[in-house]
Amino acid sequence: MSILKEVYLYFANGLFFKAQSFGSEGTFVGEVVFNTSMSGYQEVITDPSYTGQFIVLSMPEIGIVGANNQDRESSRAACTGVIVSSYNDFTSNFRSEQSLSAYLKEHNIMGICGVDTRGLIKMLTIQGAMMMIASTELTQECELKAHLEHTPPIQDIHFIKEISTKASYAHTDSIFDFAHFDYGTPPHFRAKVIAIDFGAKRNILNELIAVGLEVEVMPHNFSAADILSRFKAGEIQGVFLSNGPGDPLVLHNEIEQIKQLIQSDVPVFGICLGHQLLSIAHGYPTYKLKFGHHGSNHPIKNLQSGAVEITAQNHNYCVPESIAQIATITHRNLFDGTIEGVRYKDKPIFSVQHHPEASPGPREARMLFEEFAKLCCARK
Incomplete structure (x- = not known):
């Protein structure tokens, strides 16, 4: 059973809030975008085109099908992290080999849950994709802001x-x-x-x-x-x-x-x-x-x-x-x-x-x- 930890998020527009972490722990920075797929989250997470990005999944319930070695689109981790409304650690799929939480930790990808993803997606459609930082280590808004401001923008990185x-x-x-x-x-x-x-x-x-x-x-x-x-x-x-x-x-x-x-x-x-x-x-x-x-x-x-x-x-x-x-x-x-x-x-x-x-x-x-x-x- 995955133990959820507190994670703090700060966005380039100044939005700051606390959520829960079910993936890899630490401090992660990336551009935040949203995905409207209703299924196939493992293929999405392992798509190399998401390198350097946090993915907000519009499907509210994520994790029930677990993860396996056949559904990956690349051999290594792709995205920086995933943001979901509700995470299910229990798997109910005959093809599942491990929980999504275990898979994310194995590939050093942050998982964030307990978020109003509907509101977050609405913000992104109005203000556009933007950089953000998420951390299980840094808890103060000023710390997160300073760290984000010293990170190069995604358009300058040769991934x-x-x-x-x-x-x-x-x-x-x-x-x-x-x-x-x-x-x-x-x-x-x-x-x-x-x-x-x-x-x-x-x-x-x-x-x-x-x-x-x-x-x-x-x-x-x-x-x-x-x-x-x-x-x-x-x-x-x-x-x-x-x-x-x-x-x-x-x-x-x-x-x-x-x-x-x-x-x-x-x-x-x-x-x-x-x-x-x-x-x-x-x-x-x-x-x-x-x-x-x-x-x-x-x-x-x-x-x-x-x-x-x-x-x-x-x-x-x-x-x-x-x-x-x-x-x-x-x-x-x-x-x-x-x-x-x-x-x-x-x-x-x-x-x-x-x-x-x-x-x-x-x-x-x-x-x-x-x-x-x-x-x-x-x-x-």
């Missing part, structure tokens, strides 16, 4: 070099039971692609394999010259740019390498951060949304088919409308009209802001992986 793989590797694992999905049995490899790891979710790599793509994962500090040499030699047929945390504008070296990639005719597919980096590399800088899009129930309009797709989302940044000068806008967010997908004119390059691999969330947009596979096969 990618901490979470990206350190060496290239072949991704062969898959959590899919192919017999229960519409891809049928595992296909033979149709083409080989390089996946650049800016904080890639495991399920993205699984989806690439599911459509018959052999996947080699490379670190964030990749060499475009090396990739293009292998593409010209016929060793690979495409490049995938993954999701990841933080402000894309701080990734100067990565952007320079992508600029070299897009000068060639190599097929490129980007998701989330990869989508943003492609925009910047083409000369169209991203901008920060007020409180971002985080959840597994966000509607978008597929402008090519006319269909409305419910999607998983996790981003604070967006590409500008001016990108329509060089790319066709393929998807739009139906909450605020922002761009959710583009296809570059006269180039084998496309990208989306949402997460077609879901996890958690619906799989209505997963055929984008098949589109990428066809694009790569055309280059063999």
Whole structure:
């Protein structure tokens, strides 16, 4: 049984209050955002794109399904902490291997409960995402404020070099039971692609394999010259740019390498951060949304088919409308009209802001992986 401790929270807007801690103890600083998913909290917590952030979960009751080793989206801790209304230490799920409290402590993630999450989310929608500090050690408002003021803002931190793989590797694992999905049995490899790891979710790599793509994962500090040499030699047929945390504008070296990639005719597919980096590399800088899009129930309009797709989302940044000068806008967010997908004119390059691999969330947009596979096969 998890023993709750007192934890003190201080926000950049001056809000200060006491709650209870059920995760790792200590002093933690990060940007606070909210997620509207009703399920899949373990996948959310382990999504590398949440690095450096506290996640306010809108689902009021959290913890009953516990945690297990299969539902993680990365091998290491991702978010800084989670904030919930009511935490349940008792688990009632045949797949549970440990309580959420034990899982958070194992991965050094803070868990905070006993919070009016409805009120907190309302504050964030009005005032926007902001930095906060939470501590089981510091109890005075002045102490917390001073500590927070000496912490660099999230947009100045280069998270990618901490979470990206350190060496290239072949991704062969898959959590899919192919017999229960519409891809049928595992296909033979149709083409080989390089996946650049800016904080890639495991399920993205699984989806690439599911459509018959052999996947080699490379670190964030990749060499475009090396990739293009292998593409010209016929060793690979495409490049995938993954999701990841933080402000894309701080990734100067990565952007320079992508600029070299897009000068060639190599097929490129980007998701989330990869989508943003492609925009910047083409000369169209991203901008920060007020409180971002985080959840597994966000509607978008597929402008090519006319269909409305419910999607998983996790981003604070967006590409500008001016990108329509060089790319066709393929998807739009139906909450605020922002761009959710583009296809570059006269180039084998496309990208989306949402997460077609879901996890958690619906799989209505997963055929984008098949589109990428066809694009790569055309280059063999």
